[in-house]
Amino acid sequence: MKLVKAIIKPERFEFVKKALEDKGFKGMTISEVRGRGEQKGIALEYRGGLMTVDLLPKIQIEIVVKATELDDLISTIMESAKTGKIGDGKIFVMPVEKAIRIRTGETEI
Amino acid sequence: MKLVKAIIKPERFEFVKKALEDKGFKGMTISEVRGRGEQKGIALEYRGGLMTVDLLPKIQIEIVVKATELDDLISTIMESAKTGKIGDGKIFVMPVEKAIRIRTGETEI
Amino acid sequence: MKLVKAIIKPERFEFVKKALEDKGFKGMTISEVRGRGEQKGIALEYRGGLMTVDLLPKIQIEIVVKATELDDLISTIMESAKTGKIGDGKIFVMPVEKAIRIRTGETEI
Amino acid sequence: MAIDSGATAWILASTALVMIMTPAVGFFYGGLVRRKNLISMITLSFVAFALVSIQWVVIGYSLAFGSDVGGFIGNLEYLGLNNVGMEPGAFSSEIPGLLFMVFQLVFATVTMAIVTSGIAERVKFSAYLVFALLWTTIVYDPLAHWVWGGGWAAQFGALDFAGGTVVHISSGFAALALCLVIGKRVGFGKYVMEPNNIPLTILGAALLWFGWFGFNAGSALGANGLAASAFVTTNVAAAAGAMAWLLASWLNGKPSSLGFVSGAVAGLVAITPAAGFVTPMAAILIGAVGGVFCYGIMLWRIRKGLDESLDAWAIHGMGGLWGALATGIFAVAAVNGASGLIEGNVQQFVANAAGAFAAVIYAFVVTYILAVVIDKTIGLRVTEEEEYVGLDIAQHGERC
Amino acid sequence: MAIDSGATAWILASTALVMIMTPAVGFFYGGLVRRKNLISMITLSFVAFALVSIQWVVIGYSLAFGSDVGGFIGNLEYLGLNNVGMEPGAFSSEIPGLLFMVFQLVFATVTMAIVTSGIAERVKFSAYLVFALLWTTIVYDPLAHWVWGGGWAAQFGALDFAGGTVVHISSGFAALALCLVIGKRVGFGKYVMEPNNIPLTILGAALLWFGWFGFNAGSALGANGLAASAFVTTNVAAAAGAMAWLLASWLNGKPSSLGFVSGAVAGLVAITPAAGFVTPMAAILIGAVGGVFCYGIMLWRIRKGLDESLDAWAIHGMGGLWGALATGIFAVAAVNGASGLIEGNVQQFVANAAGAFAAVIYAFVVTYILAVVIDKTIGLRVTEEEEYVGLDIAQHGERC
Amino acid sequence: MAIDSGATAWILASTALVMIMTPAVGFFYGGLVRRKNLISMITLSFVAFALVSIQWVVIGYSLAFGSDVGGFIGNLEYLGLNNVGMEPGAFSSEIPGLLFMVFQLVFATVTMAIVTSGIAERVKFSAYLVFALLWTTIVYDPLAHWVWGGGWAAQFGALDFAGGTVVHISSGFAALALCLVIGKRVGFGKYVMEPNNIPLTILGAALLWFGWFGFNAGSALGANGLAASAFVTTNVAAAAGAMAWLLASWLNGKPSSLGFVSGAVAGLVAITPAAGFVTPMAAILIGAVGGVFCYGIMLWRIRKGLDESLDAWAIHGMGGLWGALATGIFAVAAVNGASGLIEGNVQQFVANAAGAFAAVIYAFVVTYILAVVIDKTIGLRVTEEEEYVGLDIAQHGERC
Ligand SMILES: Nc1ncnc2c1ncn2[C@@H]1O[C@H](COP(=O)(O)OP(=O)(O)O)[C@@H](O)[C@H]1O
Numbered sequence A, B, C: 001m002k003l004v005k006a007i008i009k010p011e012r013f014e015f016v017k018k019a020l021e022d023k024g025f026k027g028m029t030i031s032e033v034r035g036r037g038e039q040k041g042i043a044l045e046y047r048g049g050l051m052t053v054d055l056l057p058k059i060q061i062e063i064v065v066k067a068t069e070l071d072d073l074i075s076t077i078m079e080s081a082k083t084g085k086i087g088d089g090k091i092f093v094m095p096v097e098k099a100i101r102i103r104t105g106e107t108e109i
Numbered sequence D, E, F: 001m002a003i004d005s006g007a008t009a010w011i012l013a014s015t016a017l018v019m020i021m022t023p024a025v026g027f028f029y030g031g032l033v034r035r036k037n038l039i040s041m042i043t044l045s046f047v048a049f050a051l052v053s054i055q056w057v058v059i060g061y062s063l064a065f066g067s068d069v070g071g072f073i074g075n076l077e078y079l080g081l082n083n084v085g086m087e088p089g090a091f092s093s094e095i096p097g098l099l100f101m102v103f104q105l106v107f108a109t110v111t112m113a114i115v116t117s118g119i120a121e122r123v124k125f126s127a128y129l130v131f132a133l134l135w136t137t138i139v140y141d142p143l144a145h146w147v148w149g150g151g152w153a154a155q156f157g158a159l160d161f162a163g164g165t166v167v168h169i170s171s172g173f174a175a176l177a178l179c180l181v182i183g184k185r186v187g188f189g190k191y192v193m194e195p196n197n198i199p200l201t202i203l204g205a206a207l208l209w210f211g212w213f214g215f216n217a218g219s220a221l222g223a224n225g226l227a228a229s230a231f232v233t234t235n236v237a238a239a240a241g242a243m244a245w246l247l248a249s250w251l252n253g254k255p256s257s258l259g260f261v262s263g264a265v266a267g268l269v270a271i272t273p274a275a276g277f278v279t280p281m282a283a284i285l286i287g288a289v290g291g292v293f294c295y296g297i298m299l300w301r302i303r304k305g306l307d308e309s310l311d312a313w314a315i316h317g318m319g320g321l322w323g324a325l326a327t328g329i330f331a332v333a334a335v336n337g338a339s340g341l342i343e344g345n346v347q348q349f350v351a352n353a354a355g356a357f358a359a360v361i362y363a364f365v366v367t368y369i370l371a372v373v374i375d376k377t378i379g380l381r382v383t384e385e386e387e388y389v390g391l392d393i394a395q396h397g398e399r400c
């Protein structure tokens, strides 16, 4: 099993969620994070003119899937999250050794 | 070493924390996330009647333990987090290659 | 590739960020978490006198790097995050199998 | 005509009370939108206050209250507050002329704030400034003149104690016209847009209720029995509207706090034109019907897929319409000399209905044209990208 | 008896000021509970305002201020505001009868809001509505009658300038009775329940202090020297209470903002019955003692494991009791004609003590019985599962 | 001299309005600091209210308004409110002496709150309490005496309608002196310190604007034409200041909500001394210039790396200076009998300039010395570790 950690733009989140649903990926855990990468920060005002904030709000989606579903999941996220502009985000894939459903003790996803 | 990532119901959190303490698991990092799985969303009101929200608030607990303590940790969480109702959450186990205490540089947990 | 997950004191965050920049580590994802370890909680007031809160606010930094850069990254964080007092935090290193930039599909970091 | 210090004291206080309503509309609306547009939403209201304040002293007051020109508009005798002084004036027998002017000012500002419901989360700030300046001049000022400034509706005998027609019908139907021109928010009807801060909306509602005492009881323009009566009718209509919407919506789900405060506003709107003409018991009825009626209208709007985002139309527009008719029905001579339908005075009902429907049409049509013109020239709406990012960052360079 | 426009202006303004106190109680309490119950807590207060507003005009005012029946209750002469008009009435020589009525209304509503402390984070909303309607009718209305409506306490000579007994003792001891019947919150005393939004609580406190000027200085029922005097005593007692609690709690830990605002409310409560009878210097003493005393009572309550969650009992109940006694001690004839213990008038102290203790017993016992009856029939408390999830979602279908 | 009930009603209401400004300063400032200091920032203001309330009735009022001693200070005739009663007094022909006293009290408190800008996010709470008590006694009280209590500036003919010099210059320059003594916040100028809650700041601004009607129009000390005139000038100056800052800052970036509310406060400050002496059209000018001018000063302060954190100096200090000069320029006899430069009265301009610059020097120098003394003895600043953790936890044991 793999954990797919995708860090995307908040404004793309609804699309990604929809695309995942359509492909049958139901389970997911999301959190609000802030990130920095290639993307230059945004300029904010604070009474005295501009200031640049380099940590921008992002949505982090974590999904655990069977290894066989991995490619499908990645391509679904990539298509739906992409705007082609800098800051679109990253996907990281990490190994998961075990997954357990608390309610039943099942170890299938 | 293993990272145990447990996603549980917020209303069970105090119980899980207590159970972990009793078993001597002191270190942990928690964050507020939202998640979706089998559980149907909840219905909220918004002036115009019902709307269904499918991403529900969850507490994510991350604990890094020695491999030998893994089973004890998992069963402690499972017992204390379980309500038997849908939405009880998931536990994921992931490999950790190294753990360092910043203050001392120790690599024991 | 490795994921470095560092959990540090919020008041050290600006220093760590600066140190990382100086060393050329640009990409990072941060989130606000709460944690417990060796550190005793803090005492808060609530009308009726003291109460102890044991989950303290921490900043979690996640950075994915090439394996070759790992040691440099870890020592940078350790130096800049350290106060020498309890609660300085932990660093965990985890394997990453794949990293993809959504915008371009590149798999380099 | 000498100044009465008690009346002056009450209208000074009332003006301050009504002033707080304009930012309060911002808090009310701000809590209902998504977090990325919270600052924007509050700012639209608060800026309306400043902008209309200037417009009103420069020209608006004169257009509304200057000597009548053809039943439609006032002349320029009060331009730049010329001839408006510390002594009582034509409209204020017991209070200074300047005080009457500024009491009217705060009505003009809050009206503008209500309108922002129709363009929530998608309007371009620069276009809004231009729109607001023109709207208050060519929609609000004439309407105020018709009803209160000696225009045709006043001559015709339409009753509007505190602005059901001038403030609520005009802003509600303007919001409706605006939302048709600007179009739906991206994603409206497709995914859930959850309110970001319900306690803030409740705070806004509390301040609105508080300020409304100045709005309605201040409209007696004196510290007397009529002010007391209007105070009471205002309060019970609001309470009845709140409880009625709460209970009605309970049938469909749960008794939500948003239902409660929406009903309170509906009740307040409904009693506004009637506050100084009806008894407290009639006010309970007017408020309760207002609450249920506006709730029904809102459900209809949602079913139709109309993105009049924060329901200024359902609550202020339609609630104001109900209030105008209710005034024509429930006015009793014992309160303030005017009789409505229940005392057999059909004429009063007809006058009120005519005044209200004329305002509906005028506000809707002129706003629609104005919005189209601005949209074709400056452009009313932000880009889709800006809408995704949110107006706080995109338009104001701020976030919260 | 002719209307005085200045007095009327001030009581109109005062009524608006007191009105804001009811939602302010909601903000104060809302900031102190856990986030999952924030909307619920605010809503309990705000709904109290609407519900009691209707009850009061329909029947409550008559029960409280109708002609005396056996020293215990008013008759039905003012049912549905019958005989309450724009002219001065029996209780209001300088202001319209309707204004006196609505000024009293806002006292009844805020009292109900204070009571919700005892059922915080666990009450069933439907049961609360029934409870509130009955409580205001069978507890508040008789008490108001005893003290202000010509009932036995008034005849006996008990002094209560602005409602220390009627408002604060009654609500505080009602909260105590309620919390005993409904039981502790799940987890109370076992794990920490951290306040979710201290700035909101401070905002509530600021609005309470602001509104309290209407409460106390408005109770002079005129715009005169007595109103000014009550204004001053109110302000300094609040300030003294705030500083006293702050400093007292500093000895045990740190000077917290919650200690400061709690002390301010304690000072305001303590001065309420005395506001129009004592000097400013005495007010400082009354407020400071109130702050320290209520702080001590609260510590005792916590040690005893009593979950009277937001300390209405410690602050309003016991603070009101102290205020009632203090009025009997510190009243001086130079202020308002009444002398207390320090001018040698033992009788006044006895009358005040009697009135206060009678209110303690009546409010506690009747509330207890009422709560038990409702608990046995409708059920006062939500299920444990709902309590875990939080009342916002479970009872109102909302979240923040 | 008999009490006028209308005047009394308005000053009672005004005092309540001004009272809300002190916590409002806390909300305004609180939204601008980092989250870890939010409670601290609000508490500094609110505690100022309580502390100065006590100081004022005990001694402050007497120092400011007691019979003149050498042009510099009042004597002790009103110690402990001795000789201040329910009848009109020396300063209040139509209202009770106690009411005049408490109306002045709320000015003293808000002044103290404004000062906290200069020590934001780094002051030690215990040192602040000592500082505040001394500052209000040796800086505010003499200044109030000079201008309003019959001191040298009054004798010299300086005009200050509602406190531009006494309140704003004094607090603004005190904040400047304080920030020089206490030093910059750790990290100032190195990394971004983002405001934590802009909507809270806007709420604070809305309440300030609301309360300012009591501040300025209440300073007429009557419910009359002058009060109405001051009400109008206040409102339009605020509106003009808000729009002017908004537009000026738009040239450099985006039209921010913080720019808007900062401009509103700048406009309000600028009109404060002039409110009862100038026409509404002049007020628009005074407010607009105030907005642009204070914006420029703030930019300069930031360029210089001065950590006068929340710009009390730029907005209140320099805005107040501009207002004092503007009063000397734009006063017209038709409004209130006083002529300024535009009516050829050079003397008035000189008097106002002299009064203002004397206040600048006195406030700056005495505050600087006082701050140094406290810093050397008690220590003005928290430890660096506490500053990192934040004052909410470190000083108050609370968090939000
Ligand atoms: N090396 C990294 N480690 C962890 N998170 C990263 C890393 N690089 C980027 N990110 C995350 O991905 C987000 C988008 O990255 P960015 O470089 O701005 O976009 P793009 O990949 O389109 O150039 C960042 O805001 C950050 O949260």
Ligand SMILES: Nc1ncnc2c1ncn2[C@@H]1O[C@H](COP(=O)(O)OP(=O)(O)O)[C@@H](O)[C@H]1O
Pocket: A026, A027, A028, A029, A030, A062, A063, A064, A065, A101, A102, A103, A109, B007, B034, B035, B036, B037, B038, B039, B056, B058, B085, B086, B087, B088, B089, B090
């Ligand atoms: N495949 C998954 N990947 C990541 N998180 C998941 C996944 N499935 C479930 N979760 C997390 O676990 C939570 C509980 O899952 P859910 O399916 O609702 O409960 P249950 O396992 O009792 O049926 C979800 O809200 C989500 O946060």
Ligand SMILES: Nc1ncnc2c1ncn2[C@@H]1O[C@H](COP(=O)(O)OP(=O)(O)O)[C@@H](O)[C@H]1O
Pocket: B026, B027, B028, B029, B030, B062, B063, B064, B065, B101, B102, B103, B109, C007, C034, C035, C036, C037, C038, C039, C056, C058, C085, C086, C087, C088, C089, C090
């Ligand atoms: N075993 C663990 N698993 C996960 N997170 C941990 C663990 N131990 C510590 N942490 C995180 O690291 C933070 C600092 O740990 P702590 O023990 O207080 O400091 P120190 O390592 O300096 O003694 C904790 O607040 C927690 O977030």
